Amino acid sequence: MANTVLITGASQGTGKATALLFARHGYDVILAARQPERLEQVAAAVRAEGRQALAVPTDTSDVQRVEMLIQTALDRFGRVDVLVNNAGFYLSGLMQYTPLDDWHRVMDTNFWGYVHTIQGLLPQFLARGSGSIVNVISFGGATPVPEMIAFCASKYAVTGLTDTLRLELAPKGIQVCAVHPGVINSNFLERAIFRGQDAAQVEERRKQLQALVQAPWVSRPEDIADAIWSAVRSGKSEVIVGQPLTATKALQVAV
Template sequence: MDIQDKVVIITGASSGIGLATARLFAQEGAKVALAARSADTLHTIVNELHEQHREALAVPTDMSKKDEIESLVNRVFQQYGRIDILINNAGQAVRGHVADVDIDQFRQIFELNVIGPVEAMQAIVPKMRQNGGGLIINVSSTAAHMHLPVIGAYAATKAALNMISDTAREELASENIRITTMFPHVTATNFGKNSMATPKTNHLRPQLNVPEPDSAEAVAQKILDAARHEPHEQYMDR
């Protein structure tokens, strides 16, 4: 897909991969709608993009709340009359072994990492149908293909998102709605620091044998590549 002038919703856009992706897509000429819970941060980012003569819109959104997700999609559609790309990037981790991970925290990240993207897809598919198609990029993780102690709950949410993506790809293909699953590896962001834990599990850290994490900007570039070429799956080393 040619990114110039395309309308793109990016969730989790206030920091990390989402912020880097929003900046890169705006730089490439897309009209970007930034969604995250932090209204002040979003407006600051959008003001910076406006100063660079980029088209950007801040839509504060809690991606674990259906009504806010629907409001996000409707707001962007009202503003631009179309939505070409949805990048489901918002997510969070929880630390803990399967035997003692906090179940309420597990439910919370499942709502954000799985139910939120599904609700976003359900809200946006009718809009894409009106415009003859569109692209959905669901940001997963290579953790979903591994068996890493401490982050099994997080990996399980991404494995669920992978299955949702694969199934929806088949279901929506005839309507020209394409789905790409993005697989970042370890990334140099505050994602790990922002993961949930309890006093019992706070000291736990996954043992990741990687020489150097990818930058958020490197992941954003791969997401841009995925938007342009639309593979079913996009990995960092492809």
Template sequence: MKGAPPHAPVVVITGASSGIGRATARRYARHGARLVLASRSRAALETVAAECRELGAQAVAVPTDVSHEGEVRSLAAAAVLEFGRIDVWVGNAGVFAYGAFEHLPSTVFRQVLETNLMGQVHGARAVLPYFRRQGSGTLVMVGSLYSRVGSPIISPYVTSKWGLLGFAECLRQELRGSGIRVRVVLPGTVDTPIYQHAANVTTRHVRPLPPAASPERVARAIERAPRRRRFSAYVGRVQKSTVLVHDLAPAAYDAASSLMVERVELHGAGAEVTVGTVLEAPAAASPVTGGWRSRGVRLLWAAAAAAALSTLLVRRRPQAAAG
């Protein structure tokens, strides 16, 4: 294995065993970073660490459940023990759940918050003492478009991501002038396996709302974040426009969001009720992508979205005429 130069940045990545985290690890590896990779499964992590070593990076795997504060503190300590410092901490670990609030088990709702929100809190608490000692460092938190807007049937995910953005803003304000940077990346739909891994109590099959960005685009935004002056960066221009609709026309946003969930995001019937990987880690590493950008899937998405939009316009036309 080719060793990284001593000045190469030390980067800790949580949720590194699939999707955005795996793509981010690969990107940093190509740039010669020294990597500390974390997720719940050692076997999955070792697969990704081996990939990064083949790309010329130094990489160590540290199994970590970010919902446990002690494990996250141990992750930070392991990184410093291995490489002497931490330059970038990428908080990326996340889980997903589908289901109306009243139908979702409280254990699933709580675990989504523990992983997606408290995992970020634990990460900040673990790494900030090292950043303070160095007088520098960047904390990159992976939020979501759902840090700004809501949607039916994914209330724990939205709650966790709204909380994350508020937490990040508070940290940014508290750390002014310290040499420590806080950055947030806000992707829309991304083509990752998180949707296949999601808890689902709807009894219907699920698919993410289109269009889906590639995980590599998000990884690029994450890798660039420490060098940019902007606090937040969106990934996915089409979906970013929904923030404007949400803020300026909330009633229209609510109607469109509900219809898109019913006609596009949910489909079919007879889906297995499952907690997915919310409570337990998958045994093996998952792919970077989830297959949501294939030509066939795009065509199905386009047809479903067009039908949903047509239905919404038909429903609103009589209301406008009556007004």
């Protein structure tokens, strides 16, 4: 029986790159994301690598949808060996311009989405005494950055979740790893939210970030996928990808 990996945020960017990399290493793949058409395209690409793929459209902020995802995965494959929590979105804005709805939305996806998948899969990990949980976090989960208060808060929460969960689960044979990318050159800007004093300020911030992701030092989705695979293969507890310090300074200058 092949090993299986469940990846959230799997329809594009880091999630897609990770799915293809694990497939090349012999894993069957469960794909979760909100966009069914893109998800099916990734599933087709996984199958082209000779592995099984199960695409389950899922909003990870909805615990009932996550429960359905996990039950569907277990019904199909019997077990999940690796969980890669990758779903999330970027929100930029000073606190005074960030409404409570935005706070709830970013926390529901970037933090609670991770809790939902972990809580759902943990019983079968504990029953087997094995498994890997990889939380893709961010440099924003270790370093405060101006105009990223809600995003950083959500990522700091995941860092605390990951570090504490590692202490709980290591004695039980379950790996918990934090992967911290810097800035990624991917299509995450499609869903990014920008808040500001007026439309001109919002547009300026968006253009600054669009220019920043083109910098030569910025990571690619494939770089993050390599880090995730390396972490699972070697049992690492933390991996830093790219140049987070450079990313932090660049974002601070851009503010």
